[in-house]
Amino acid sequence: MKKLFGGINMTYPKVIIFAIIAAVYTAVMAIIPITRDTSFRDISITFEVWILFGIIIIMNSKSPVDSAIKCFLFFLISQPLIYLIQVPFSSQGWHIFVYYKYWFIWTLLTIPMGFIGHYMKKDKMWGLAILAPILALLASHYGSFLRETTSFFPYHLISTIFCVVTLIIYPLVIFKDKKIRTIGLVISIVMILAATGYMLLKGSVSYKTSLMANGYEIDETGEIINFDDTYKVYLKDKSFGELSIGYEDGLQDYIINADFRKVGKTEFTIEAPDGTKKVFTINIKRDTYSFKKKE
Template identity: 40%
Template sequence: MIKKLFGEINMTWKKVIIYAIAAGVYTALMAILVPDWCSFHDIAVTEEGWILLALVVITNCEKPLEAALKTFVFFLISQPLVYLIQVPFSDMGWGLFGYYRYWFMITLLTFPGAFIAWYIKKDNILSGIILSVALVLLCLQGVGYLKSALSEFPHHLLSTVYCIGIIPVFIFIILKNKKAKILSCIISAAALAVILVYTFALSTSYIMAGNVLLDDIGNIQLDEGCEVEVSDEAVSKAWIEEDYQGDYQLMMEFYKYDTNTVTITDANGNETVIEIYLDEDKNYRVSKK
């Protein structure tokens, strides 16, 4: 049954369109009905689930251009549908489509990406290298989910299992060439080892990370020209980041339950100094100094 998914389906345009609609509807339902810490919600936010969906299209096409066109159309239909279905249920309304900008860029990249990925079907050493690009991405996502699951069990546990577990499935089901399989296994194992060491041994472990809302302390204009400094880097770090809608927000990683002073300097040299306190329930309070 699994083997049939990767190369034994007559992927007609009709099937591509039905497949795209089904994927969009399912993803929208997961976004609406499932909490954001749950693994089933992740397909609405991150890319790892879409790697599987894309490979089903790509491996069932006869030519690289066909794979590029059909994969592009698959994403062009499914991704906007995800947001369209959510609009009536979201407080953001049509503003929810601001997040589509990120997925539209991915959609554009699927054309050249699928064209190249089709050569996995050639089943040679190059096939193993091409497939390994997706496998390394799965390693990155999987270790990220593992860290989340260990810190707030069982958050994203199923996503961790999926990301790591689907790697051997791709290698041993899609690839037939022994050398290609061995190469993909080596690259995946090496990538997983490096990412695990960096994530758990070399990087600083944080207890909470995310954007900090500043609405309660007045109007603070954030843009790419702002610089951010914290008084104690042992407590937290901070930076300015652009979100999917093109808005800038204050991002922080906390390493302790404590108070830190954050200084935001705009492009004109004007400073805003705030204090941010994180309690042991992982709630933060913001006040202006």
């Protein structure tokens, strides 16, 4: 651990290689369909892993200026390369670079952040003040990931654990003074507890969508599914969420609305006023689903 946070001769060629490896890995995680809505794709969206990369560079730099230049160089290479690699695989093509604007702003901010961040190495109490905003950002990520994990387990579980671990580790590996390390650890724990409490107050995340409209045709059989507000619709396992029938003004017809609260497989039933039932199996994922009529 000491080697990683201060024992590496972080030369400019190493920074460039580091940036290329990070970019390739991130792009691959963004491209592979199976990583969608998982912790493995979070690196292409949120900051927690990039904070780690930045701190590693800062802790292995020789001066504030050296730290600022290397942080800037790392992000200047890695971020556009991530999108460049995705171009041939994305339906957006070159338009995918519209998302780079957000990361370019942060790339520019790495110059002052790298410069100021280097002073954490002085092992002073004000170094902890420099680290505190980073811990707060990590805590906010932790709260968001925890809410996703508890709502759609095990989605983002690894990212949730990663944030907790880094929140605890950073004060311990950056500082040598026992008092500063202890205060930093207490701050991290308080932030973790606060983020957890806030998540509990906000409640679980739900995935709201529409399952089908009146007159839906089943591809396999060509059967037409008709319903209106006199029908009932419900999930076999109510822990997965709720279904309801409502009138959609835009369609000028009835639709089945869904409010899913967890992922997995279950069944839902459309019941006519005369008691006739049509049962479907449904596989619910974080932000998509598939269903078919049960024979």
